[in-house]
Amino acid sequence: MISVSDLRSGMTFEKDGKLIKVLESSHHKPGKGNTVMRLKLRDVRTGSTTDTTMRPDEKVKKAHIDSKSVQFLYIQDDMAIFMDLETYEQYEIPVSIIEEELNYLLDNMEVTIQFYVDEVVGVSLPTTVVLEVSETQPSIKGATVSGSGKPATMETGLVVNVPDFIEVGEKLEVNTQDGSYVKRAK
Numbered sequence: 001m002i003s004v005s006d007l008r009s010g011m012t013f014e015k016d017g018k019l020i021k022v023l024e025s026s027h028h029k030p031g032k033g034n035t036v037m038r039l040k041l042r043d044v045r046t047g048s049t050t051d052t053t054m055r056p057d058e059k060v061k062k063a064h065i066d067s068k069s070v071q072f073l074y075i076q077d078d079m080a081i082f083m084d085l086e087t088y089e090q091y092e093i094p095v096s097i098i099e100e101e102l103n104y105l106l107d108n109m110e111v112t113i114q115f116y117v118d119e120v121v122g123v124s125l126p127t128t129v130v131l132e133v134s135e136t137q138p139s140i141k142g143a144t145v146s147g148s149g150k151p152a153t154m155e156t157g158l159v160v161n162v163p164d165f166i167e168v169g170e171k172l173e174v175n176t177q178d179g180s181y182v183k184r185a186k
Contacts, residue, residue, distance in 0.1 A: 004037050005056035012044065012116070013060040019044040019116055028053070044121045047096055066115045067124065072105045080105075082113055082123075093120050103158040104129045104176045125176040130185040131155055133170050136162065149181075 002013065005027070012021045024040040036053040043049075070082040070091065079092040080102070091113060095102065101123045105111070112124040136152035152162040152172075160174055162181045171185040 001059040002062040003056065004039075004054045004058045004060060007037070007039065007060070012063040012065050012121075014063050015060050019063055019121060021122070023049065027056070044097075044116070047099070063116055065121065067112045068115065069110060070113050072107065072109045072111055074107060075102075082111075085110070091120055093123065097121075098123050101125055101176075103154075103156050103179070104131070104174070105156065106131070127177065128173045128175055128182055130171050131158065131174050133162070133166060133168050133172060136166060136168055138167075 007013065007022050007025050009022055009024055012019060014020070021042045021044050022039060023042055024038075026038050027035060028038045029035045035056055037056050038051070038053055040049065040051050068084060070084050073081045073083055073090070075081070075095060078095050080095055080098060082091045082093065083089070084091070093113070098105075101111075104125050105123075106129075109129070111126075113120055114122045114124060131154040133152045134155045137150050149161045149163055150166075151159050152166055153159050154172070154174065158174070158179060160172070160179060160181050162172065166172065166181075166184075173182040173185050174180070175182050
């Protein structure tokens with residue numbers, strides 16, 4: 001058992017038979033009344049998110065999540081196919097569970113999948129990934145990094161706000177946490 005005040009972003013716990021992942025957590029002390037924890041939670045199995053408050057002294061059962069390195073192969077129908085690089089065993093994950101992560105996944109990319117007992121519950125991405133710009137407005141001569149930027153569609157379909165000097169075909173490093181431009185890739 002773990003206290004609700006100890007829950008942090010990325011942790012997973014069980015409550016009422018549901019497997020729940022913490023997306024955001026913060027302490028809140030209203031002017032009157034007791035301290036509460038504001039939590040943004042996602043049901044791992046259904047993908048639904050909720051905002052809730054809980055007492056800091058409440059207890060929840062921490063879920064033990066195992067991880068395994070795999071390679072993303074392809075998407076077939078509504079399933080994403082991954083392969084264990086050691087045993088060559090393949091795992092199918094419903095696309096609905098990893099919709100956000102698909103914006104950063106390229107064929108043959110190595111990622112980590114998470115298991116709860118024998119059930120695949122998610123995919124962990126590296127902090128940044130390198131994606132190629134497939135569509136954007138023409139670059140502006142003399143543009144600098146400090147400009148307001150322009151939208152660019154990456155090869156996976158993700159739209160990222162990039163500096164004005166970026167052109168189609170360039171490879172960029174993109175943050176997987178918030179989908180922001182980091183820098184040009186070498």
